[in-house]
Amino acid sequence: MPQEQKAHRSERPQWEGRSFRFTKQTGLFEVIEAAFDYRGDVTLELKDGSRIEGYIFNRQPGGSEPYLQLFPKDEPGNKAIRYTDIVAVEFTGEDTAFGNSWEAWVTKSEAMRKAEAARVRAETERRGDL
Amino acid sequence: MAIPVSQAVTVASYVVRQKLRGNRHYPLVLMLEPLFRCNLACAGCGKIQYPEHVLRRRLTPEQCWAAAEECGAPIVSIPGGEPLIHPEMPEIVRGLVARKKYVYLCTNALLMERKLPEYTPSTYLTFSVHMDGLKEEHDMAVCRDGVYDIAVRAIKAALARGFRVTTNTTLFEGGNPERVRKFFDAMMDLGVEGMMVSPGYSYQKAPDQEHFLRRNRTKELFAAILGNRKKHWDFNQSPLFLDFLMGKRDYQCTPWGNPTYNIFGWQRPCYLLQDGYAATFKELIETTDWDRYGTGRNEECADCMVHCGYEASAVDDTFSSWSGFTRTVKLTLLPSSR
Numbered sequence: 517m518p519q520e521q522k523a524h525r526s527e528r529p530q531w532e533g534r535s536f537r538f539t540k541q542t543g544l545f546e547v548i549e550a551a552f553d554y555r556g557d558v559t560l561e562l563k564d565g566s567r568i569e570g571y572i573f574n575r576q577p578g579g580s581e582p583y584l585q586l587f588p589k590d591e592p593g594n595k596a597i598r599y600t601d602i603v604a605v606e607f608t609g610e611d612t613a614f615g616n617s618w619e620a621w622v623t624k625s626e627a628m629r630k631a632e633a634a635r636v637r638a639e640t641e642r643r644g645d646l
Numbered sequence: 647m648a649i650p651v652s653q654a655v656t657v658a659s660y661v662v663r664q665k666l667r668g669n670r671h672y673p674l675v676l677m678l679e680p681l682f683r684c685n686l687a688c689a690g691c692g693k694i695q696y697p698e699h700v701l702r703r704r705l706t707p708e709q710c711w712a713a714a715e716e717c718g719a720p721i722v723s724i725p726g727g728e729p730l731i732h733p734e735m736p737e738i739v740r741g742l743v744a745r746k747k748y749v750y751l752c753t754n755a756l757l758m759e760r761k762l763p764e765y766t767p768s769t770y771l772t773f774s775v776h777m778d779g780l781k782e783e784h785d786m787a788v789c790r791d792g793v794y795d796i797a798v799r800a801i802k803a804a805l806a807r808g809f810r811v812t813t814n815t816t817l818f819e820g821g822n823p824e825r826v827r828k829f830f831d832a833m834m835d836l837g838v839e840g841m842m843v844s845p846g847y848s849y850q851k852a853p854d855q856e857h858f859l860r861r862n863r864t865k866e867l868f869a870a871i872l873g874n875r876k877k878h879w880d881f882n883q884s885p886l887f888l889d890f891l892m893g894k895r896d897y898q899c900t901p902w903g904n905p906t907y908n909i910f911g912w913q914r915p916c917y918l919l920q921d922g923y924a925a926t927f928k929e930l931i932e933t934t935d936w937d938r939y940g941t942g943r944n945e946e947c948a949d950c951m952v953h954c955g956y957e958a959s960a961v962d963d964t965f966s967s968w969s970g971f972t973r974t975v976k977l978t979l980l981p982s983s984r
């Protein structure tokens with residue numbers, strides 16, 4: 517059933533494509549909070565030089581050792597990463613919530629709505645979900 | 647009465663046991679989301695917008711059964727995504743029924759008629775079909791023509807096979823009460839056991855006065871729809887929750903009443919807001935700061951009157967106050983006395 521959630525507030529992709537590098541912890545918590553709200557993949561660069569891309573589904577900013585959890589894009593399972601290991605955050609994936617609000621839908625023309633419905637239908641048929 | 651006596655007795659005895667134990671944060675309905683993939687893309691749906699690799703992930707049957715056992719709620723509602731896409735859904739449902747959970751399998755019905763042979767009719771299993779109104783309103787709500795007709799066919803097929811069938815309906819501000827009343831007539835004429843209604847969730851930053859007005863508009867809408875209620879309408883939900891929607895009773899949210907479990911874990915604080923996840927149900931209950939959520943406590947909860955926050959509050963009221971109990975009995979025996 518249609519339910520609005522906080523990820524749909526904006527009708528502009530505020531974060532997609534942006535990247536942030538941290539020399540200290542300044543700003544890191546705020547950016548991770550935004551990445552947690554973001555409905556797309558992010559890429560994290562870690563202290564050891566490695567990079568990991570995935571969907572951040574949880575974060576624990578409190579406690580003695582703040583950490584986040586993400587589903588890696590190309591691996592099963594999930595990973596926990598300490599905030600102190602992160603040196604850069606990039607919003608690399610598409611913001612899947614962008615432009616998908618009810619308000620956006622009703623303001624589209626009839627032709628655009630039909631085209632979008634046909635596209636979704638074709639995709640679901642291709643996956644075998646219809 | 648819309649639900650079987652055995653279900654009513656099970657739920658009532660469960661709630662009384664929780665009250666006797668002094669357990670304030672008890673779950674009533676487990677919201678089990680085994681996948682987020684859907685075969686519709688309803689505008690505004692916040693449940694399906696994830697990267698492709700997340701949409702490919704699913705809970706296993708064992709994870710679903712473990713969540714149901716850990717949580718202990720007598721009712722398990724399975725929304726999604728579209729649960730009927732999950733290849734192991736019949737096995738998941740069989741396992742939950744074997745554990746004597748009352749399962750509400752929520753579906754948009756696109757696959758339902760084809761999948762019915764994979765399920766066995768049971769008092770413990772109900773197909774809860776998403777219907778947001780008559781054909782025009784429903785097809786608009788789900789962003790695809792023809793879905794209403796498919797759902798009606800599926801409902802008839804399920805009833806013919808002996809399944810319990812209910813409908814679930816989300817109503818938004820600006821709904822037409824007369825059209826909704828005709829829709830209720832149409833659903834009851836189909837022969838469904840009962841209907842479930844809830845206002846949709848919306849969130850907009852606004853001053854308190856605007857939130858107050860918005861909640862009032864929701865109450866006016868439901869009062870117009872449910873006032874002078876027709877005798878043949880049956881609702882598969884607490885009569886006090888309907889009173890709440892009509893503005894006749896006031897409740898605070900009890901988000902722990904409908905805990906949500908999905909591929910990310912136990913969702914804080916509720917089915918609609920995502921403020922993080924706990925690894926276990928115990929951790930969810932014990933470490934969530936519940937006082938941060940609910941009307942008047944959190945901006946994001948200001949307009950919310952949704953079933954997943956307030957129906958458990960209504961059920962709790964039935965067993966917490968004499969007025970709640972007598973009102974529930976009266977409305978159950980004489981539903982049109984509202």
